[in-house]
Amino acid sequence: MGFDNLPEYQLELLLGYDGRRHILESGHFLKFEVRRLEPSVRVPHGLAYSLTLHAPDGQRLVGFDNAHAVPHAGGRFVEAPVQADHWHRTRNDPGRPYAFISVEQLLVDFFEEAERTLRDLNVQFVVIAEK
Template sequence: MQSDPREYTLEFLLDFDGRVHWLESGHCLKFKIRRVDYSAHRPHGLRYSFTLHDPKGRRLIGFDNAHHPSQRRGMAIAKHTAMDHWHRTRSEAGRPYAFKDAETLLADFFREVRRVLAEAGVSDDVVKVEER
């Protein structure tokens, strides 16, 4: 019997819980993820927060489902929808994120990390990994 590759990717993702990846510049990536009961708000059964912080600890971007994304310019967000969203900038309240699977979530997060760091002229090389 062959195992489902999505389950392997999910387990890989869950292993990120509590990790902090430090960059030479002092920026860091923080990962929080755990299984929760399946619900309309978290249909994938995960609660997560992936964030990039500057050297002073201020969040620059983030992907999470801790709360509903904010309503903007007449955009109604039903309270029964999934809470997955992402913050493209430090000041943005959040925009809906279409969670597909664990692999895509990681790829999307790291793509945005590379974008922000490249715009700041900062290397994305990880120099230290903390397990918490």
């Protein structure tokens, strides 16, 4: 699917998450920030997003976002990615490219990675509140 024809229902689905916080029984929380932008080379799908999992103290553990370009890992003959979609697998990860396919896939990938991280911490993924 091309970015120029991302279905409106996908845009509305992700925009519906904007401002949500899902609080887990452990005190960890999921935070969602989404807004519509004019599509560009850097953000061809026209969405600015940040989907993050946080520790109880607020420190980010995992994040999928497009707030900045990821550091270029290749040599001088490897072209740097133009798009800003990326994800942070750990709290110290500077980011790695994320292949944005669809809103549904972004949500699946985020929730799977959040669940993996919580499992690694021996924390159950039990949502007790939404703000």
